[in-house]
Amino acid sequence: MSVFALGLNHTTAPLDLRGKLAFGPEQLTPALRGFRERLQRSMPEAALVSTCNRTELYVAADPKAVHELVRPAVDWLAEQGGVSGSQLQTFTYVREDRDAARHAFRVASGLDSMVLGEPQILGQMKQAVRQADEAGTLGTTLHQLFQRSFSVAKEVRTATEIGAHSISMAAAAVRLASQLFEDLKDIRVLFVGAGEMIELVATHFAARTPKGMAIANRTLERGEHLAGRFGGEALRLADLPQRLHEFDAVVSCTASSLPIIGLGAVERALKARRNRPMFMVDLAVPRDIEPEVAQLRDVYLYTVDDLSTLVQSAGEKRQAAVEQAEAIIDAGVLSFAHWLDQRAAVPLIQALNRQAEDWRAIEMQRARKMLARGESVDAVLEALTRGLTHKMLHGTLAELHAADGDEREQLATTVSRLFLRQSSRHPNGEGR
Template structure:
């Protein structure tokens, strides 16, 4: 019996360096999928397994539809691709099967599993991954259903909840406030001062909105360059700040400096050069990175860590309600997909039963026509036809019943009673009276 499973590692389960070993460019997706499928086809000779690969800066995930026995060889293949051992990979990876795999896919598509909760970028990346798998010929009916349902769930989450509308962190709040000042964040230039964990998180939030330009200024240029490289941003020296400040519409700072790095005079000069075009500034540092007096300037919108705390707290309850609503939508989608998957497992049996009964019917019709051609009485021929059909349909079941013993025979008798005596109120020996009810 085939199933669907997901194998992956993400920003929660694996460090950046390890994720980097399993990063695939768009051009690499198709050949990588074909390589995996070729490897797995040797294990599943009956049919070729389906496969899709999602690779972003925060996650690499393989979705496979095939026999459950393919999980281990898939892990081994991915570990080999990344140049690590299977055990080392599984220390930071996760495997989910059936409904759990569907739940994960739906949560990913809805932005519930993202570093930036509710961000829409991952949905576009998922759709691109599906297109690549489809073009490579590795996307079959099961994965097609999984992903189309994930897109529908994501759309419902986006349209009927406020999952993307409320801030839940300092970083998300920074973006939220910036979007209130600037009509389109994709048209602004953003400067990040510092390269620590908080700036990295804020930068990730802003990067999801694809600003026109981003720059990272840090005391240690090497660390600044590392973060800038991941963001596709420019790295500048901290000493360049006074000369470059006027270029940026938004400035977010969080360093460990004991003294302010951005003074009133520097901001005043920047505003003059900008002809008083507004500047959005966020100071997440304690003590301050930006002099307190800057907040008094007419064309500067400066927020401190305390200001953002108020925004986060006011949005927290609404966001929690939105998350719960989104999870409920996801769960409904999972149940629907699992039901569809279960039905698919019975399709070959249904097809085989239909074919068998069609063969019986054709044989009895052919025999009846021969008898009629010989001049046999019509009623006699119809009687023979009906007896022939019923005997063929009951033969296998009765033969199994006669050949079975003990508990097996009792269970088989109960099954046959449910199948063939559904309208009868009279139970067979050993059954309760419930066997004749409709279910």
């Protein structure tokens, strides 16, 4: 089997294009089934990793077919986002076999993230594996690729300081808010959504003890649960437009496919605030906050991509840890490549076993007939072993006789290595 990874991320594609190609957790399984149906003849293995920073399709198939699958995969992915295949190709990358493994291992280890060493991606990749398994598209090769990526990521985290003192998106948001407001204890913060990222950001803000915190979520019960952890208030998402003016800082990260905070709502909030500034962070892909909001005079709106410079500055200080991590990844890639090579020989091994079993069955049947005719055991054994030996060597000897020149020399070397090995054991089975 061969593997390729087709994807786009925060370094190759703009935020809005990534938003068009983002898959929510509930979309992964049906999307993978649709991809498999599109390429029914090839029956490839497939998995989708989709986060705010990347969308990647991992595919494993027969080596003869895998190169023919790249273009259909690009077209299929383009259709999901409502863009043309040629447009998408400009922003995507394709990694094959060893390079695909290296890429997956770097992603799992946090080396390809906007926040160097961030741990969230590992959970997102594990979710991708679960969804592919549910869709019936995982398969042995991709299962091995991802399990090895998880092992490599674990070793990177335990053997290096790649994740130490990293500035996460959450910490970066708090730092930016601190630059706008004199004291975060004097502000009220609204969090829109109740997922893992919002929980992280709320934890960082809570450490600065703001005047008030509130969680607005589509499911009120989940919002109440998270708000209760921070002594905050829970709001219904439907109440957001009427309450927006009460908050100095707004951090949003939902799985909505359309913006949930529009330009008009923010304009009305600013008017009610008498133009006191609002700090807004949109961590969602696709966007939660309409991009036109950034043009308003008293709004300071930051997206995921806007935070990249701040979080990357911390990454540069850990170059030594990165080099250590890359060495661990190199070893993992070699191990996976060796496994792939071994897998490539499996059909041949199976064919050889079937052929040997056929020969054995033929000679056993012949031996039973000889015994039934009353021939001696020695004569039957002689015929049995001669028959098996002849069948085993016939094809090899025929190839040797037919070959000439360099071909015969190479074939002779291979035959000698296969058939003329010195036994390391005595005939009685005891080691020397």
